[in-house]
Each structure stands twice: as C-alpha cells, then as structure tokens.
Amino acid sequence: MNRNKVPIILRAHHLLCFLGFRGLGYSKEFVENFKSIYKRVYLGNSYIKVVSFPDKICRCCPNLTAAGCRFEDKVKMYDEKVIELLKVYGLSDLEDVLPSEAYSALKKALPQQLESICRTCEWFALGFCRESFYRKDLWKNG
Numbered sequence: 001m002n003r004n005k006v007p008i009i010l011r012a013h014h015l016l017c018f019l020g021f022r023g024l025g026y027s028k029e030f031v032e033n034f035k036s037i038y039k040r041v042y043l044g045n046s047y048i049k050v051v052s053f054p055d056k057i058c059r060c061c062p063n064l065t066a067a068g069c070r071f072e073d074k075v076k077m078y079d080e081k082v083i084e085l086l087k088v089y090g091l092s093d094l095e096d097v098l099p100s101e102a103y104s105a106l107k108k109a110l111p112q113q114l115e116s117i118c119r120t121c122e123w124f125a126l127g128f129c130r131e132s133f134y135r136k137d138l139w140k141n142g
C-alpha cells in the first residue's frame, strides 16, 4: 500500500453494479448503504481493495447470513470473472486500486464480456446494467 489511508474493501463485481445503479436495491437500509459507498468509490474515486468475499455493501444486505451471501457460489464466480478481466486488461495489483484505474481496464473489455458475467443476476432483466455495459462513454470513472 502506498498511502496511510486504508482502501475500501469492494467485491469485484460491485464495480459493475455501480454502473447500472438507479437507486433500487434489496431494502431501504441496503440502498442507503450502497449509495454512500457508490458516492465514495464510484463518484469520489476513493481507493479500493478488490476482493471476492462479502464487503461493505454486503454488510447491509438481507442476503448476508453468518455463513456468507446466500448466493455466494454465484456471486463469487462474478467476482472471479471481473478479476480475470482486470488482470487481462492491465491491473496486476488489486490491493490498492483507484476505481478510475479499474474502470480504465474494464473499458477495454467488450460489452458482451461484461454482459456474460452477470446475466444470471436477478437485477439483470431490468436492463440498466446491460445498457451501462454498452454506454461506456457515460461511465463516471476510467
């Protein structure tokens, strides 16, 4: 780590979830918490540590149990695929990352590659996330 400030722990696939965020979520508490992290990470470009386990967003999610996320197998696969893309497109160190660096890497991926990662997510059918994968010109960071 190159600074004193501790990076925000973030599940890799949540980088994609920020792109299609339209204020919806699992519960009021979840949305409030998501918004605050969205502001710091996606809008504010605060340093993150990219992981594949429950993070600060999961902390307020009704799907988080003592044993982890109810959908852990599925979402861990999303995380791993996003991490693979980050690495393929130039990010080797995931410990202390500027979101703008992560999004610069993800911008190099085809929209179809992003789409194929999370099309089994319950939110995918709403279309916001898919649309954001094709509108990279609108991404705040990167």
Ligand code: SF4
Residues within 6 Å of the ligand: 013, 016, 017, 018, 020, 078, 118, 119, 121, 122, 123, 124, 129
């Ligand atoms: S489809 Fe689900 S996992 Fe994928 S970006 Fe949207 S909310 Fe996140």
Ligand code: SF4
Residues within 6 Å of the ligand: 011, 054, 055, 057, 058, 059, 061, 062, 063, 064, 068, 069, 070, 071, 075
């Ligand atoms: S569904 Fe799982 S991965 Fe998604 S925010 Fe909730 S606990 Fe986290």
